[in-house]
Every structure is written in structure tokens, then in C-alpha cells.
Amino acid sequence: MESQNILIKNATIINPLGNGKTEEKNADVLIVEDKIAEIGNAIDESNAEKIIDATDKILMPGLVNTHTHISMSLLRGIADDLELDTWLNDHIWPMEAHLSREYCYIGALLGAAEMIKSGTTTFSDMYFYMDGVAQAVEEIGMRAVLSYGMIDFGIEEKRENEFKENISLIKNHNNTADGRITTMFGPHSIYTTSSELLERVRKEADKYQVGIHIHMNETMKEINDCKEAHQNKRPFEYLDDLGILGSDIVAAHGVWLDQNEIDLIKKYDVKVSHNPCSNMKLASGAAPIGELLSQGVCVGLGTDGASSNNNLDMFDEMKFAALLQKVSTLNPKLATADEVINMATYNGANALGIDAGSIEVGKKADLILVDTNAPNMTPMSNALSSNLVYSANGSNVDTTICNGKVLMENRELLTVDEGHILSEAKRAIAEMKELREAEAEE
């Protein structure tokens, strides 16, 4: 895609400051190539090849989804309201057995289309057939941090294969697509991988200079199983013993944490991805986000996969994050709207090591416009963050810009054919269901 200089005029800007606060101002923003070049009130229009009038719109950083499995969008609604074991064993895993590179590519396009339409510009993914996901990201124009979901269950041969897959992802796709795609290692969790795999992940991550994306402390069962398997150590204590904790780790979930684990997270500056909808829907629990934020931990926000959510709307996720924290602590002052805006933008970008997440000169131009001319956004009384977190949904977003390119304008996707993606997604899931039924009949 060719870039063009874009001038966004008459915007009301909300900018996260990274300290749980936001600043608001009225200014124009000039985008040159992939970056924010100027912020001010008298920017020369002649510098712009395209002018966007943002009157009655809020300009904010594109949202950063720090934990998802994007191709699982194909499995949206496949089964709900079940115990985790039943859900996984009887529904998710049997369907995943029929995934292919093609289906993961289609699922990624579907998920990316949904994310762009709800204001997300970056996502961090962990799944399979990541080459297909990378192709979708390349085509649709989002920013993504891709990791392969490594699972060895202690089997050496499987372990070798997982490293081959993840290293191949890194070699083929790290820093590709004009820098929009970066990569991480994706050891799935402490209960699906061996200590050998985890220790080698640390070495390879240091060698390739990429981060580590891992599920941590999601359920009480995981904590109890870990203590039983590892001399009464809790998950973060176990990782500390292995010597692999570091500031390049994004730990998804972090629902069940004790103070010693929070201290380890702080000590090593581990990043946490909070996924409230998934944690609620699977009845995993309520993460202590108020506590983590007050202790200075970098907490981002993620949707998890569509099959445990069941959408990828980060506006939904922001409201759930704020409200879950208040009700689970019976403290309405925790997880303020400003803090949640920071989680979904500044903190997410920080967690993923991308140069976006706030509106500053020199930052990547990952920006969205939210239309306030709607009943659910009227009036705008207090802070902009209030209406964005508590009143908005993703459909209030009317323009999405990533890396300086307009991906959606007036709610129309510009880089892909939305109708084609929807019909391809319907075909893919229908074929996967047929494959599963054929298998069941055997």
C-alpha cells in the first residue's frame, strides 16, 4: 500500500499518559508516511494529500489487543456455558484438529476485519499456522505480534518440532510488512510445556531478541496442579526457579496471584494481559488488576479468542475490565476510566514493544476516530474517557488508521472486501464441521 500524508483536523484528542491518567486537547494531527509528524493548531493544509474532518469525533490511539487467538474467530459460538474440560475436550480441540493454513488465514482475516471495525490496530496472537495469520495481517494492514503456540507435554520430538515452527515464524516474518509484523515465542503454558522447553525458550528468545507470550495463572486448578508438580511452588515462582522471568514476557490472564507472585512480576517487570470477558465466561475468576496497577505493573488488555468471549471488541473489553474490578472488590474507585484507557493503548503498546499507543510526534500513526454523534455518546459531560469506556461500543468507531494508512473510513473497510471475508469464513467453518462429522462417523 502506498502511504499518503494525512491531516486530521478539528479533533478532540484524548491521549493516555502511561501513568493511569489521560490528557485532552483540541488540535490537528499531521501524519507523514507511517508516523505522527506534527500536532498543533495551525498545520499547513498544503502538506496533506488527504484531509479528514474530525469535527464531533474523538481522536485516540488505536487499541492494542494484548492477547488473542485470532483464527479462533471461526469457532465463535461453537459451544458455550460449559465446564472448561467439556468445552475443550468435546468442542474446541476436535474442531481445531481440522484447522489448516488456509482456514487460519481466513479466520485471521475475519478476526482482523472485526478488530479494525471496533478500533483495534494491533493484536498479539498465539496460535497455529501462523504463516497464514501473517499473510492476513500483511494484506489487511494491521499491526501484529505473532507467536506460535508451543506445546510439548514433555515429549522431546514434539519439542523439537515446536521450536522449528516458532523459529521459522521468527525467521520468515519478524519485522516484515513494513515493520507491522513482529514475533515472539509462544510457550502455551506451564501445564502444556516441559521445563526443558521453557528454559530453551529463554535462550532462544535472547538469541533472536524477541519476547515471550505465555498463559499464566488462569485458573485455580492451574495453581494447584503447579504446586503439586513443583514442590509447592506457584507458577511465577516456578518460572523464577527456571530463571526465565524478564521484562520481555507477556503473561496472559494472571487471575490467581498471591503477593509473592506480584512481587516477582514487579521485580522482573513482567507484562500482564488482562482478559476479563474470557475470565468471566469460562468462570476462571477476577484478576487483581487494581492491585497490579497500584503497584506499577504494566497491565494491557486482551480479548482472548472469540470462542471464549465471543467477540474481539476492545470497547466491550474496556467496560468489562472496569466493571469486573469494581464488583469483585466492592470498590467503585478501582479501574477508573482513565486507567482502562491506558491499559487498552499505552500499556498494551509498552507490553508488546511497539512504538505506538499514544499520540506524540514521532510515534507510529496508529489512530482511530470515535464518532460522538450518536445517542449512546450524548452528552459528553465529564472526561472523554467516561463515554469511551462506559458508553461506547466498537461500532462508534468510524475511522481506523494503522501505520499511517486508513484501513476503515466511515465504517467501510478499505483494504479488503468485507463481504468476501464473511462468505469465506462461512465456507471454512462449514467445511470444518463436515470434516469433524465425517471423522465422528468413522
Next chain:
Amino acid sequence: MESQNILIKNATIINPLGNGKTEEKNADVLIVEDKIAEIGNAIDESNAEKIIDATDKILMPGLVNTHTHISMSLLRGIADDLELDTWLNDHIWPMEAHLSREYCYIGALLGAAEMIKSGTTTFSDMYFYMDGVAQAVEEIGMRAVLSYGMIDFGIEEKRENEFKENISLIKNHNNTADGRITTMFGPHSIYTTSSELLERVRKEADKYQVGIHIHMNETMKEINDCKEAHQNKRPFEYLDDLGILGSDIVAAHGVWLDQNEIDLIKKYDVKVSHNPCSNMKLASGAAPIGELLSQGVCVGLGTDGASSNNNLDMFDEMKFAALLQKVSTLNPKLATADEVINMATYNGANALGIDAGSIEVGKKADLILVDTNAPNMTPMSNALSSNLVYSANGSNVDTTICNGKVLMENRELLTVDEGHILSEAKRAIAEMKELREAEAEE
């Protein structure tokens, strides 16, 4: 408004059965005047003056919002993330002091516009200047159950005035607007009204044959204060002693309930309005909805006012209801998608005594169409209820019909000028803020 016969063709119907289950079928639906006249696969098109093609759309009953304060839409975002006392004393009440009939009318139009655009056809309201709210309902075409928020704090003179206000509402508006408006008594709560007021409400409600809408068991403080004031009785025990419990009571919230109170609710067939967003945002707690539903209590769903939510989107509310119940009990099987659909439709209509909430011949034609041609609604894999509860938001609704009239088509409001409502709402809140500032300077 003139009615015209409407034929909805090619719809995929989801119909709540009132037992926590739903049925799905493909059929056409003929609306004659204000009612569903025929459901079938070979309805003669010549009977219809208007034909709606519902291909790729889900037809379901319009959503029923069992508890709100609609004119508080003007106070959306006025203050958030605060202790209840601070929020009420320093923000809500000082603003409410500047309400007028005109502002409540404008606020009601704003809230009604938001509800129609998110698929709600009926709301149950408790607030002030209800004559203005009735005017808005009459004009915009929704169905509403209106009550005046009665507060006497034990003062006899005030009590007399409250009865005058509520009885005037009943006399002027019960069964008006082609039957779309009915009324109830609205004793605010047990902590803002005297036992004398509550006992007289029961007598007058029986006399006028209208229901009773009251806040009950919302916070732990309310329970403790009640026990202290009334010989260790909990709120429902106190009302039982007063002899006012009955099947015509809609109790909003019901967050903190013990087994004896649940038994009283069952015994008298009291209806409960669950308001998860408000209960979470104000950190009130998580109502035991799974328990109430399993014991056969009729539980509807409400948004509460926009200032403690901060929107009126019942699709939001459905997802919050399901997810809050799962996480607060750590049981993913509670509050299934089908149960939540029933709460938001069938149960709500039952609670409010309106002849709608399901798709059956002879019922009022309160219906909505949800467009599934959107990334967040693709694929439709399992039950329709899954995508409706877990994936949709109110913006997926494209058509809203109430009492046989189309109020929104292709997301365009047909009975009112949306832009005019938004500008009037902005004017009203700006004037109220000016009044408050002038008062503060005195």
C-alpha cells in the same frame, strides 16, 4: 401514527419459551395493526402493505428493559469511579435539582432513541416529571411502564404530594398512547419511604389495578440499615410484615438476598429486575440470578439509569448478566445464553404485565431484526442465542418494530429527528450545568 400490515419474509426466528429455553425456526411473520397475526411459510403477500426481507437477519422479540430512569440519560458520564455517597451527594442530586418537565422530556427522547437503536421496545421507568416522559413515549412510539419515584422520608406533607403526583400520572396516562403506556406506583425504596407510604401504596395499587416498582436489596448497607431499623428484619421480611408483597411488584436489583427472602419472593411471585452493569459499576455486588432462576423466579433485565451504566444497550446488559453470574459463582454453566434471552424478553414482559416478549400469534408486534452480516456475528455456529448474547451489540439491530409500527429501519429512526434530539440534549445538559454553577456561586 397509522398502522400498516407488515410481512416479514425469510426470517430466522428465535423465540423464548419462558422456561429458560428458546426455539428456532424459519418462517414469515404477518403483522396486522398492533399484533402478530400469522406465522408460517406460505403467507399471502397480498395481505401486506409493506414487505421486509429478513434474509440473513434474526427476528426476535423486542427487548424489555425492566428498570431504568430514562431521563438520567442527560446525566450520562456526569461522574464515575466514586463511592456511592460521593456520587449521589456531590454529583447526581445537585444536578437533579435542576431538572424540569422540559429537560425530562428531552432526556426521555434521548434515552428512547438510544433504546430503539439497540433493539429495546419496552422500558419500565421510575423518575420525576413523568408527564414529560409520557409525552416522549407517545411521540417516539415505544412501549413503557411509567412510575413516579415516591420519596417521603417519613414526612406526611411530602407523602401526600407523592401520592398526588403518582396518582395524577396513573389518571392521565394509564393505558394511553394506543395502550403503549401503562403505569405503576414507584415507591423509591424502603430507606427513602415510610411504612405508612408503603402500606398506602399497596391499597392504592389494588384500587387502581396497577403494579409497584421499587428498588430492593441493592447494597449491603441497605440490608444492615434495614435490620437495624426494623427488629433485625431484612428488606423482604419487612415488606412481608407490612403485608404488601405480591405478584405485581417489580423489585429492582435484588443483589443481597438470603434464602428466606428468596422463599418470600417465590411465595408471592415477586418479579425481580436484574441490573448487572449498574450493580458492577457502583460496586453493589453480584445478584444470585442463577439461584433465582433455578427456583423459578421471574427475573427480567434492566439497564438502570445511564449515569450508572453508562448506556441503555440491552445487548450489553445480556452479556454482562451471563458473564457476571459465571464469574461470581465460578460456575460457567449458570445464566446460559438461552436463559438470558428469556430474561431480556419473555420474563421482562411477564414482569411488566405486557402482552409481548415472545413471537406468537395474537401477541403485540414488538419485534426486532438483528443483522448477522457483520464480522462480529460471523459465523453463526451453534444456537442463535450464543451470538446474540455473547457476540452482538445493539448496533447489530437494524430494524425495530413496536406495537406494529416500524420505529427504526436500516438503523434510521423513523418517528423522530435524531439529530434534533442530540442537539436538544446537549442544550439541556449545558443549561443544567449553568444553573448548577450559578447556584454554587450564590
